[in-house]
Amino acid sequence: MKQNPILDSHPQRIIAKNKEREAKYNLVKAILLDIFFVFYTIIAVQRAIYYKFILDLRELPFSWGEIGIIFIISVIIGTTWALTKTSLSCKLFGVAKDNKVTRWTVEIFGWVLFNVTFIAGWVVTKLSLVDLFSAEGIEGAQRIFGALFQPEMGIFDDALFAIIETIYIALLATLISIPPTLILSFFTARNLMRDNKISFAVYYILRIVLNFVRSIEPLIWAIIFSVWVGIGPYAGMIALLVHTIASNAKLYSEAIENIEEGPVEAISATGANKIQIVWYAVVPQIMLPFLSFTIYRWDINVRMATVIGLVGGGGIGTMLMQYQGLARWHEVGLIVLMIAFVVWVMDYISAKIREAIY
Amino acid sequence: MILEVQNLHKIYKNGIHALKGVSFGVNEGEFLVIIGLSGSGKSTLLRCINRLIEPTSGKVIFLGKDITHIKGEELRKVKTQIGMVFQQFNLIRRRSVITNVITGRLGSLGTFDSLLEKFSEEVYNDANKALETVGIGEKAKERADSLSGGQQQRVAIARSLMQNPKLLLADEPVASLDPATSNSVMQYFEKINKELGTTVICNLHFLSLVRRYASRVIALKAGEIIYEGIPDEIDKNWFKTIYGEEAEEVEIR
Numbered sequence: 001m002k003q004n005p006i007l008d009s010h011p012q013r014i015i016a017k018n019k020e021r022e023a024k025y026n027l028v029k030a031i032l033l034d035i036f037f038v039f040y041t042i043i044a045v046q047r048a049i050y051y052k053f054i055l056d057l058r059e060l061p062f063s064w065g066e067i068g069i070i071f072i073i074s075v076i077i078g079t080t081w082a083l084t085k086t087s088l089s090c091k092l093f094g095v096a097k098d099n100k101v102t103r104w105t106v107e108i109f110g111w112v113l114f115n116v117t118f119i120a121g122w123v124v125t126k127l128s129l130v131d132l133f134s135a136e137g138i139e140g141a142q143r144i145f146g147a148l149f150q151p152e153m154g155i156f157d158d159a160l161f162a163i164i165e166t167i168y169i170a171l172l173a174t175l176i177s178i179p180p181t182l183i184l185s186f187f188t189a190r191n192l193m194r195d196n197k198i199s200f201a202v203y204y205i206l207r208i209v210l211n212f213v214r215s216i217e218p219l220i221w222a223i224i225f226s227v228w229v230g231i232g233p234y235a236g237m238i239a240l241l242v243h244t245i246a247s248n249a250k251l252y253s254e255a256i257e258n259i260e261e262g263p264v265e266a267i268s269a270t271g272a273n274k275i276q277i278v279w280y281a282v283v284p285q286i287m288l289p290f291l292s293f294t295i296y297r298w299d300i301n302v303r304m305a306t307v308i309g310l311v312g313g314g315g316i317g318t319m320l321m322q323y324q325g326l327a328r329w330h331e332v333g334l335i336v337l338m339i340a341f342v343v344w345v346m347d348y349i350s351a352k353i354r355e356a357i358y
Numbered sequence: 359m360i361l362e363v364q365n366l367h368k369i370y371k372n373g374i375h376a377l378k379g380v381s382f383g384v385n386e387g388e389f390l391v392i393i394g395l396s397g398s399g400k401s402t403l404l405r406c407i408n409r410l411i412e413p414t415s416g417k418v419i420f421l422g423k424d425i426t427h428i429k430g431e432e433l434r435k436v437k438t439q440i441g442m443v444f445q446q447f448n449l450i451r452r453r454s455v456i457t458n459v460i461t462g463r464l465g466s467l468g469t470f471d472s473l474l475e476k477f478s479e480e481v482y483n484d485a486n487k488a489l490e491t492v493g494i495g496e497k498a499k500e501r502a503d504s505l506s507g508g509q510q511q512r513v514a515i516a517r518s519l520m521q522n523p524k525l526l527l528a529d530e531p532v533a534s535l536d537p538a539t540s541n542s543v544m545q546y547f548e549k550i551n552k553e554l555g556t557t558v559i560c561n562l563h564f565l566s567l568v569r570r571y572a573s574r575v576i577a578l579k580a581g582e583i584i585y586e587g588i589p590d591e592i593d594k595n596w597f598k599t600i601y602g603e604e605a606e607e608v609e610i611r
């Protein structure tokens with residue numbers, strides 16, 4: 001840096017060098033992806049289509065040895081295939097040769113992949129029109145729908161109380177989430193954190209943690225917390241809170257990343273410090289999006305709180321699960337109708353508020 | 359000499375070589391105008407001077423001090439002495455005009471007080487005075503985005519006046535304004551230059567504006583200085599060298 005960087009780093013050379021390196025990385029990626037494609041195809045054909053569909057086995061034979069052999073075969077085929085630069089993955093990563101062979105393999109293998117996936121999916125989900133329209137099936141459907149439209153009003157006040165509990169669970173989770181989410185979002189906004197290595201490391205680690213937390217569904221969090229703090233509304237609330245913080249921090253930080261850079265630049269040019277820049281140039285730009293995300297999240301949380309109740313998170317969901325377990329369909333009918341009504345109202349209100357603030 | 363730029367190079371991360379060895383000096387009280395085609399490196403040069411970006415090599419010397427690679431607090435202190443006005447005004451839209459003007463003083467205010475937005479009488483007085491200097495004292499309470507483009511740019515000028523800058527940079531300050539408004543905004547730069555004695559470096563596109571306001575002109579082409587002199591010396595030939603054979607001069611009054 002100190003001497004003259006102009007001589008040894010001619011722009012054209014830098015660009016060419018970067019391109020070369022990128023092509024190398026992409027070839028490695030293509031090899032890995034090709035191995036995966038081949039492995040996936042063989043496994044899907046063997047297990048789903050051959051064993052389950054053609055042989056109609058109930059218990060699938062399983063051995064690590066077999067999987068290992070298939071994997072080794074895939075590695076060999078995938079690697080050689082990718083190295084010829086005519087494979088599907090080479091095409092995807094833009095390192096393929098542009099010739100007839102490439103076009104053919106891409107087309108044929110693309111078709112094979114699609115069909116294998118579709119057929120395997122069909123087999124795995126046990127898709128069956130017979131079940132959907134059998135006499136037995138239709139009867140069951142009639143029973144449920146009949147009950148839904150003759151709800152048992154006897155439990156109305158219980159259900160009302162339970163659904164209010166659900167709304168409060170959602171509301172509290174949303175409100176408590178706001179301060180931690182705000183703080184986290186500033187630390188996970190790339191444009192605020194990229195200046196030095198330490199802050200960038202913080203940014204990176206926080207992102208990974210938040211992505212991990214977010215990738216676990218609230219339902220699973222509810223199961224975890226119902227073991228941790230005991231079954232009930234409290235577990236449900238914490239589960240929602242955790243997930244709300246993780247997902248809203250992402251939305252908030254994206255809003256921060258998308259702000260207009262101009263004011264930030266102008267304020268920093270006056271010699272203001274980092275905190276002042278954030279307060280004067282960033283915060284005014286993100287108030288409205290934040291408010292809107294939060295209200296929307298309350299709406300989502302009401303729906304999620306219902307589902308969470310099914311695993312013991314309290315509220316209307318827990319009640320629904322109890323009556324469903326007893327096969328009391330008329331009671332279930334009332335509960336379902338109430339949920340539908342509340343969700344619809346919440347949806348409407350939150351949409352109206354969001355419209356109003358913009 | 360208030361500013362000295364020596365053999366300045368800037369290579370962006372994507373490999374673009376935007377400045378290729380630019381050298382010049384600026385005396386106190388000058389009104390220096392930089393002209394050149396789009397992409398010739400005018401904005402890059404200004405950004406290197408007030409260190410919004412770090413030059414790749416060469417030197418920037420401001421008030422006798424080498425500021426090319428300074429960082430942190432030291433850099434912040436230097437920035438407070440250099441004002442900058444942008445083409446897009448870059449005001450905080452949702453805040454009042456007076457708050458926008460006060461943000462120019464942030465560099466010398468305490469962090470805590472500025473977060474609470476508790477400003478002293480003196481700061482308010484200075485802000486109002488700055489607004490009066492650019493002729494929009496009565497707009498203080500209005501929201502910044504309710505103003506017209508020309509008025510917004512005047513607010514931006516007032517904001518930089520709050521810094522009591524030794525040097526005022528302006529990056530195409532009138533490029534998004536109509537001709538009449540352009541002239542009136544340029545007159546405020548002239549006023550600041552003449553009455554307050556602030557040194558001004560300004561990027562401009564229109565030669566008629568250059569002739570009217572500049573005390574000296576530098577022309578950039580592809581990151582290099584190809585002309586330096588007084589505006590009246592830019593004749594047809596120079597014009598074609600700077601802007602290319604096809605260019606025609608347009609008048610703006």
Ligand SMILES: Nc1ncnc2c1ncn2[C@@H]1O[C@H](COP(=O)(O)OP(=O)(O)OP(=O)(O)O)[C@@H](O)[C@H]1O
Pocket residue numbers: 370371372374375376394395396397398399400401402403
């Ligand atoms: N942040 C950046 N990253 C990479 N390249 C950039 C960046 N900013 C500018 N450049 C490039 O540097 C060169 C000079 O740009 P610069 O903005 O300084 O020109 P300019 O003379 O101000 O042009 P204009 O009249 O369009 O504002 C251009 O080729 C531009 O694409």
Ligand SMILES: [Mg+2]
Pocket residue numbers: 400401402529530
């Ligand atoms: Mg520019």
